[in-house]
Amino acid sequence: MSSDSTLRLVWVYPDLLSTYGDRGNLLILAHRAAARGFPVEAVQVRSDQALPESADIYLLGGGEDGPQSLAADRMTADGGLHRAVERGSVVFAVCAGYQILGHSFSARGASCPGLGLLDLRSDRDPQRAVGELAGTVDRQLGLPTLTGFENHGGRTALGPGCAPLAHVTAGVGNDGRTEGAWHGKVLGTYAHGPALARNPALADLLLRWATGAAALDPVDDTWPERLRGQRLAAVGAA
Amino acid sequence: MPLRARVATSVSRTAAALSRAAGRGDGSVIGGWIGLKIEPELLRHLAVGRRIALVSGTNGKTTTTRLSAAAVAVAGRVATNSYGANMPTGHTSALAKAGTTPYAVLEVDEHYLPQVIGATDAEVVALLNLSRDQLDRAKEVAMMAQLWRQCLAAHPAVRVIANADDPMVVWAAHAATAVTWFSAGQRWTDDSWVCPACGAHIAREEADSGGLPPAGPGDWRCTGCDLRRPTPQWSVEDDGIVGPDGRWHKVALQLPGRVNLGNAATALALADAFDVRPERAVPKLAEVTSIAGRYAVVERDGRRIRLLLAKNPASWLEAFDMATPAPTLLSINARDPDGLDTSWLFDVDFAPLRGRELLITGDRAYDLAVRLTVNDVPFRHVPTFAEAVTGVPAGPLEVIANYTAFQDIRAELDRVL
Ligand SMILES: [Zn+2]
Secondary structure, eight states: OOTTOOEEEEEEOTTTSOSSSTHHHHHHHHHHHHHTTOOEEEEEEOTTSOOOSSOSEEEEOOOOHHHHHHHHHHHHHHOHHHHHHHTTOEEEEETHHHHHTSSEEEETTEEEEOOOSSSEEEEEEEEEEEEEEEEEEOGGGOOOOEEEEEEEEEEEEEOTTSEEEEEEEESOTTTSSEEEEEETTEEEESSOSSGGGSOHHHHHHHHHHHHOOSOOOOOOOHHHHHHHHHHHHHTTOO | OOHHHHHHHHHHHHHHHHHHHTTSTTSHHHHHHHHHHHOTTHHHHHHTTSEEEEEESSSSHHHHHHHHHHHHTTTSOEEEOTTSOOSHHHHHHHHHHHOSOSEEEEEEOGGGHHHHHHHHTOSEEEEOOOOOOSTTTSOOHHHHHHHHHHHHHHOTTOEEEEETTOHHHHHHHTTSSEEEEEEOOOSOOTTOSBOTTTOOBEESSSOOTTSOOOSSTTOOEESSSSOBOOOOSEEEETTEEEOTTSOEEEOOOSSOSHHHHHHHHHHHHHHHHTTOOHHHHHHHHTTOOOBTTBTOEEEETTEEEEEEEOOSHHHHHHHHHHSOSSOEEEEOOOSGGGOSOOGGGGGSOOGGGTTSOEEEESTTHHHHHHHHHHTTOOOEEOSSHHHHHHTSOSEEEEEEEOHHHHHHHHHHTTSOO
């Protein structure tokens, strides 16, 4: 966190990467940080504006093919996100935003260069993955079962430079076996939109990475826990 | 009409009547489906000899169709699909049931607009708005606009009535030869930040790169090309509507909200295309009460329950505008007709509901509970609609529900109409 101890959240390019309630992740992180007494500053940076380099958490949402490749081009030209990651900032990306973090992704029938912040490549499968997604999270992260909703045509192959976020128990994720990826403090998932609504422990992991806190005060998670229970039961993963 | 089409029409009517008699809905889908099985060109045959207007868009099409049909009825009998059966089976059934009429006003699902323009040789097409809806299967907004644009370019004789406030609609309508613009306002703007023509940012308040700011609230312009808000010929002003001649008509609707005044402006523009002047159309609009249960008020155990349907983020914002500050129940499902994905809940700002007694229910009440918590909006969860009714004091209860949740509540209230 910055010296004045304000937690700074950046929603990257909501004009291009915002399809399915993506604002939710920003709102949830801000809400959970405020509940722990951290002052929070949340900003939305449009694609015709420069990305700040010194924020604590960067959020990338989902998007259609055209906006996705445009967003990747502008982020590459801007360079702000790369510099932020070098400084140790946290990145959380969903769906199209997750694909952008890799070396390449497929949009409008062509392979497009990504940011290379995660060692992965995404391709297109004719069979769209739409529905509930669940998986056992990488043990190193110490999180409960991942639950989300996916809607994408991408298939993602992970390289040796990153680890899968989870092993799929329901849905497709990267390829039907693994789901999402992480390396350092950069983490991506196909659980799209407000993925953190169903995964409060993942939200807190991002906050711990950003603040350096070993643990956070507990908050009332009655409703997120009921939601998790219901969704995991719906896919037989409870 | 050829013999085969006549037989198909007759069978279609019989099937619809049987379906109604059996209590299986209003029969508008099954009747049309059977008719089209017998004669695939049946819709085309049934359309011949009528002057036809189509109404399409993400939101407001059922209400606008109802208002438009009421207004056009000044000129002669109107066939219409009044129960929201807005795909070709529903159109076929509506025309078959109505018999010979000089006019038809049909609500059309956005995806089917090209097909139905082709089949009916429609004279007038009203384009209301395009926004995100049913996230797990609907076409993306920009793709819908592109589909409309191509279809209008292919049908140059169609007279288009289009919403000047929606950049996606304006871009699509520019492909048409003749356009009448209306302004219905647009509370929801999150699907039109990016110009569909050139990909640049669409400015709504700030000055563009050339230093030119939009002229005022509601105005918009692309910062990269010459796409901008056209001057509307029909617009809402106070509690009335101004027409192309600059005359203001007071419009006293029984339907709530500014959004319905916008729908009324669209209906007046559509009726005008059939030479029904606003002086004669306005009194007809005031006769429309509820539409397939929407806006209906039902008395139950001393509670005056009003039903508002909200299907997607844009229509939730409009519902908040309509709901009086009374105790309010929100009900959310995510069954097939609703779309299976509840992510959109985070596209809606529920803050306008703060400060009232708020109850939530439905299959996906927990998704809503998390959203409201993050939104700092206090609420109470009730397992059933019945418990919501008994859980509030006597007096008004506003109910806002998405599609199947709305139908469930309607069923509990004995199919109020
Ligand atoms: Zn433009």
